[in-house]
Amino acid sequence: MTEEAKPGDETEARRGAGLERRSLLSLGIAGAAAASLATANGAKAQATGDSKLYAIKDRGRLIVGTGSTNPPWHFQDANGDLAGMDIDMARLLAKGLFDDPEAVEFVIQGSDARIPSLITDKVDIVVQWMTVTPGRAQQVEFTIPYYREGVGLMLLADSQYADFAALRAAGSTITVGGMQNVFLEDWIRKALPEARIDAYDSPDATIQALNARRVDATLSDQSAIRWMMQQAPGRFADSGYGWLPNSYASAVKPGDPTWLNWVNTVYKEAMMGVDFDLFAASYKKWFGVDLEVPKVGFPGEFA
Amino acid sequence: MIDYHFDWTVITRNAGFLADALLLGLGLAVASLAIGCLIGLLAAYARLSRWRLLSGAVWIYVELIRCIPLLLLIFFLYFGLPELGVRFLDKFETFVAALSIYAGAYMCEVFRAGLESIPRQYVEASKAIGLRPWQRQRYVVLPVMFRITLPSISNNLISLFKDTSLAAAIAVPELTFAARQINANTFRVMEAWLTASALYLLTAYAIAIALRQVERRYAAIR
Numbered sequence: 001m002t003e004e005a006k007p008g009d010e011t012e013a014r015r016g017a018g019l020e021r022r023s024l025l026s027l028g029i030a031g032a033a034a035a036s037l038a039t040a041n042g043a044k045a046q047a048t049g050d051s052k053l054y055a056i057k058d059r060g061r062l063i064v065g066t067g068s069t070n071p072p073w074h075f076q077d078a079n080g081d082l083a084g085m086d087i088d089m090a091r092l093l094a095k096g097l098f099d100d101p102e103a104v105e106f107v108i109q110g111s112d113a114r115i116p117s118l119i120t121d122k123v124d125i126v127v128q129w130m131t132v133t134p135g136r137a138q139q140v141e142f143t144i145p146y147y148r149e150g151v152g153l154m155l156l157a158d159s160q161y162a163d164f165a166a167l168r169a170a171g172s173t174i175t176v177g178g179m180q181n182v183f184l185e186d187w188i189r190k191a192l193p194e195a196r197i198d199a200y201d202s203p204d205a206t207i208q209a210l211n212a213r214r215v216d217a218t219l220s221d222q223s224a225i226r227w228m229m230q231q232a233p234g235r236f237a238d239s240g241y242g243w244l245p246n247s248y249a250s251a252v253k254p255g256d257p258t259w260l261n262w263v264n265t266v267y268k269e270a271m272m273g274v275d276f277d278l279f280a281a282s283y284k285k286w287f288g289v290d291l292e293v294p295k296v297g298f299p300g301e302f303a
Numbered sequence: 304m305i306d307y308h309f310d311w312t313v314i315t316r317n318a319g320f321l322a323d324a325l326l327l328g329l330g331l332a333v334a335s336l337a338i339g340c341l342i343g344l345l346a347a348y349a350r351l352s353r354w355r356l357l358s359g360a361v362w363i364y365v366e367l368i369r370c371i372p373l374l375l376l377i378f379f380l381y382f383g384l385p386e387l388g389v390r391f392l393d394k395f396e397t398f399v400a401a402l403s404i405y406a407g408a409y410m411c412e413v414f415r416a417g418l419e420s421i422p423r424q425y426v427e428a429s430k431a432i433g434l435r436p437w438q439r440q441r442y443v444v445l446p447v448m449f450r451i452t453l454p455s456i457s458n459n460l461i462s463l464f465k466d467t468s469l470a471a472a473i474a475v476p477e478l479t480f481a482a483r484q485i486n487a488n489t490f491r492v493m494e495a496w497l498t499a500s501a502l503y504l505l506t507a508y509a510i511a512i513a514l515r516q517v518e519r520r521y522a523a524i525r
Contacts, residue, residue: 177474180483180484180487181487182487182488198394198474199474199480199484200472200473200474201471201472201483205382205472208382209382209474211382211386212381212382212383212384212385212386213385213390214381214382214385214394214473
């Protein structure tokens with residue numbers, strides 16, 4: 001996959017194009033490429049005035065990389081408009097920048113484009129249920145996380161198994177459904193070592209297997225369980241046990257502390273400060289959970 | 304040539320898994336054909352019955368099933384029936400039931416044609432030598448009918464064996480499911496599907512050859 005230099009090509013442009021193509025092929029290679037790019041660009045010191053923050057202000061709109069197929073994070077609602085928790089976080093940033101939550105241009109991309117699109121400056125920030133990992137953190141800079149994801153077990157509300165303890169006690173008499181996936185068995189066995197496992201080829205078949213009581217529980221992301229419970233009130237229940245924690249955060253191109261710090265400030269104050277009501281409303285809308293008002297009268301460290 | 308490096312070790316490592324899956328598919332096909340033939344035979348007699356209600360009911364069954372994709376029938380039995388309170392079939396039984404009902408409709412038409420093609424003289428001759436109605440069926444009509452319809456039965460068995468690939472949709476670990484699992488685990492898509500294709504092809508061809516031998520021996524029309 002090496003790029004052959006063509007005579008007359010402008011070196012920087014060629015390197016940039018090659019970088020993008022390679023990045024789309026492999027995140028690992030993207031990491032190496034990012035490192036080399038960071039060295040090239042990072043040589044000149046970042047002056048505050050050069051920050052993306054001001055370029056965005058001048059441009060008049062924020063460009064956000066996200067997806068469109070994963071409720072409740074980023075998906076098209078009944079009107080065809082983008083909606084979800086990620087979308088709300090992006091609009092919160094636009095509100096902070098321009099006092100206009102609509103001043104966002106969404107660039108729809110697949111999950112494999114999240115890092116490449118940042119490195120090649122296609123987007124200002126990625127807000128796309130991005131799991132924080134040490135490997136990725138060497139290629140992009142993460143903001144503070146706004147959600148801790150994990151997996152859980154969804155039951156029918158009138159299931160004979162009331163909760164996780166009941167499922168576990170049932171041993172090998174229960175069947176757990178999930179999407180056919182390389183980790184499915186490992187993930188389920190971690191919590192329910194003896195359960196039988198049925199793998200389905202789509203999320204809808206998995207849910208319908210639960211509806212039809214073909215399986216006693218399904219393995220899902222915690223957020224997806226909450227979303228399903230929100231969509232069909234009274235039909236589903238959470239087993240109450242979650243495992244495999246991972247943090248969702250936004251990511252920005254490395255080397256711009258001013259921009260990163262501004263986003264962090266907005267996120268922090270959404271969760272703990274002036275924009276708490278907006279954050280809590282989104283949270284309630286997408287996950288059906290009422291967040292407790294942060295304890296007032298103390299510094300955050302004491303609450 | 305395509306620029307792809309084949310790694311057949313994923314297949315050798317999963318050989319046992321694939322073999323089990325293939326045998327399961329064959330078992331499902333044979334069980335379904337056996338039940339399907341029984342349904343088909345009874346339905347064919349019912350279809351030719353003088354009772355209009357009975358033959359009408361079978362006509363509806365045959366046309367309904369022949370005009371519905373097998374996958375939808377499987378989905379209905381697997382996902383739909385439990386919602387209507389029918390819960391006693393597991394995924395394997397559900398699939399055999401679906402394939403049997405499906406096969407029964409096709410076999411009904413095969414047997415009906417076979418029964419109708421038996422020359423009048425055979426039946427009249429058997430009456431003449433004093434055979435009772437059930438003896439006429441047992442010793443004259445059925446043996447001739449089976450010999451006439453043997454090629455169609457073979458066709459249906461091969462077709463049903465290939466239809467077992469749809470069982471993957473309801474988590475039955477047959478060959479297609481196994482290939483998809485290897486894909487999910489290793490991303491060796493080419494190797495997995497090429498192997499599955501070869502196994503389907505060889506097995507279906509082996510069934511065809513075996514049945515050809517049976518036809519050579521027993522078929523009425525040479």
